[in-house]
Amino acid sequence: MRVMVLVKATEDSEQGFRPTPEALAMFEAMGKFNDELVKAGIMISGDGLTPSSRGKRVAFDGPDRTVIDGPFAHPNELVAGFWLWQVKDMDEAVAWVKRCPNPMMGPSEIEIRPLYELEDLQ
Known part of the structure; x- marks a missing residue:
């Protein structure tokens, strides 16, 4: 199963990266x-x-498009980084996290979300 692992x-x-000793x-x-x-053959992709x-957002309303410039409110609802992993099941993903x-x-x-697979859509 593939999962997207989201770092909130x-x-x-x-505030952006600051090269402190801790960072x-x-x-x-x-x-x-x-x-x-x-x-371990788990990581497909990932980055910060x-x-x-x-960033920018594009809002859709029928045929209309509106571009919204960042920054965006509520940092805890935003994503700071991600991985795409191939794991045997959700338990393995949780163990790695x-x-x-x-x-x-x-x-x-960190949030873990399974990706749809072809068999999920049939």
Whole structure:
């Protein structure tokens, strides 16, 4: 099964990357974790996202399109990074997330969402 693993943004992550000793140590730990995921054949893709102030949204209403510039409110509802993993089941995904270094300097949250597979649509 494929899952998308979403690292939720925080007010701190929305300020952008600052190369503090703590942030650099977290990036090093995350790099080692990513290496483990690759070696285990779990990781398909993954990366960190820039703050929402650098992003845009496009709102659809019938034929109309409206472009909305960031930053966007409610950082805890935003995504700061992601992985795409191939796992045998949700339990395996949860086990890997539990091993993950904390992706933020303080409290944080990671969400795991299965992707639709062809057999789900039949």
